[in-house]
Amino acid sequence: MDALTHTPTPSPTPDRRRAPRGRIALAATTAAVLVAGALAFGAAARTTAADPVESALEQRLQSLVDAGYPAALASVTRPDGTSIEVSAGDGDLSSDRKTPADAEVRIGSNTKMFVATVVMQLVEEGAVSLDEPIETYLPGVVAGDGIDGAAITVRDLLRQTSGLPESSEVVATDPFGMQDVYISGRDLLDIALAQPASFASGERWEYSNTNYILLGLLIERVAQRPLWEQIDERIVEPLRLEHTYLPVPGERELRGAHVEGYHADFPGELREITDMDPAFGWAAGAVVSTPTELNRFMQALFGGELVSAESVALMQDTVAADDPFHPDLGYGLGVQSYSLECGMVWGHGGDIPGTQTRNAVAPDGTAVTIAVTALPWAIADPADEAVLLPKYEVVMDVLDETLCDS
Template identity: 40%
Template sequence: MIFRRLWLSTAVLALAVSSLPSAAASAAPRPSGTGWSVQRDADALRDTGVTGVAVRLETPRRTITVRSGVRDLVTRRPVSNDGHLRLGSTTKTFVATVVLQLVGEKRISLEQTVEQLLPGVVSGNGNDGRAITVRDLLQHTSGLSDYIYDVFPDPSAQTYFADRWRAYRPEELVALAMRHKPDFPAGTRWAYSNTNYVLAGMIIEEITGRTWEQQVHDRILRPLGLQRTDTPGTKPFLPHPHTANYQQFTVDGPMVDTTIPYRPFDSGADGSMTGTARDVNRFFTALANGRLLKPAELAAMRTTIPVPEDSGHPADTRDGLGLFFTPLSCGGGYLGHGGSGFGYVIRAATTTDGRRTVTVSAHSRSADPRTAARQEDALRNLIDHALCRST
């Protein structure tokens, strides 16, 4: 996921989706009642310029799937039905779950420091692993610089195509972050940094002797039967079927097919996973229902701190350990995480009791900040309506 503070924002790219005219009429029939409401909201998101939108809402009574726009701008076929998605930073919730399982097994503590677990890795330029805890990493209170500003300093299509095949080892990404002073002393403030979860993945391997990918498969994917979710690392190709992703690098510029990712971003524990909306919903429902974590660790994950007002999140959003809490207009709130990259946005959300879960994917992003604002509004409305309205 490409952001420092908000799941949709980044220092190098504007938020969200294209300002081009609507790509196509809805690819699915418009059902009545609540189903029509979800379809209408998906169409509203498409009408901001998104090339393709897909929504999967699951409730105790029914499952609603809607699509809007096109699978690609060449054939203009309908958006894929439950197609494969890049999960981006939604990966972080899987990784945090594994870390908290290790906490429940007494193999690690949230108060252990990075220096104790990864000696000498976080040091230099005022960075001090002795002051940063595992909790700080999972809750983005470490103050560590985000490596993404080093691997993609120039927001251009030329840079994207020139460097997209390059891959970094986790240690290299952390070393890039160590070239910068921390943003603040650990534990004193909040700021999103992908570097935190690169380190979390390294800690999982150090503690277990197996990669974070292996642990996610063994502890989450296999027990839940998530057969269409994977940890492909730097492998560039998305399984079929899938909807193409498009990035607009400059305002009024062309939409560039970015379905093949920019590998320096999100190639590890901070955002490399792929999956489907069906699998993502099943994961977040199981997490909220307590199927993956013991009560103490689930409570720790759901213990939140305020996210700064200028972070770009909805008002009163709070951050837990790999899980955000966002208020709903109907009262209460939802738990979830988003992911974004070149040409795509995904957000997964579940009510706190796990009874209503929705995953939304948008398959293009715009360089126009005004379009970005419209995209954000439409996306938030869709999720709020999906989780508030009874079916």
């Protein structure tokens, strides 16, 4: 998940600023996905092994393993709902277990798309207003040095223009130390609010996981139900997803077939970190899914299955993201836009200790998710940009090539 780990690196740092293509998470315009037609529910059928897309993807995933990632897995889901699922590398370094295709992984900041979807559903129901201050829904909760809950709107939170400081700068500096630690969403917010505001609300854009921790609290207050249940009832069940969930409080093990995730205190010294309490990410980055199910979710979201076309258009109303590497990067209401070789794409993407995911939907409705089982700075020295940045680039290159060739 973005900014959920802190590693001392040259500016812009990979965890806060995401090095080239690191802050990218992608998918397709609403119109393009709607034209693509209806998608099949449930587990998508695999194509034959002779498919040239699958052969090319196998080679690309092997290049990620060759680059130092323990394992890589990917899914290409076409507009008709059929999927190609490919994996490479070792699913478990201690046993050389092969990587299962379409395994469960922690999808980090892709969680923000799920949370934003629930918020937009509440907006459609009249329970939440985008331009209402957060003070209306959580009175007396959002206050601090330069922080005024009456001046921060729900739209500001969704679009990352609130100026709220980053809680993960404090709680996620030691992933192994936090591996078995539970921390509540309210405690995460209080940690953030103990710091001064980064800027006045609405003044500019800056990525902060705190925005989505606060949105999780908003959902729970308005719905009067836990966030995990709202995601399950509003997204997972309607789409018939079987391996997508927000872990319940205290849940540390992945529920289904999965790959092991790895992190490192020192680059290259990989240690398993699969079983962990992801509470430090919660509404900003704790969701679990598979590549194919994440594709299905993105296609459903941008295709108007989860919210109305009008709501999708609001989500795609972006502000310029202050990213020196990608001047055309736009951030909407929980989704990002970015140009690849085959055109503008939409989605999100995420980093969390043990997994990096990059995902997108192309203009024709084809969705691709790529996952690797370590973060770049676990396999490369974060102080050496010449080594580190290509580790980011290679994952995005595989996404770009696969999406645009499919």
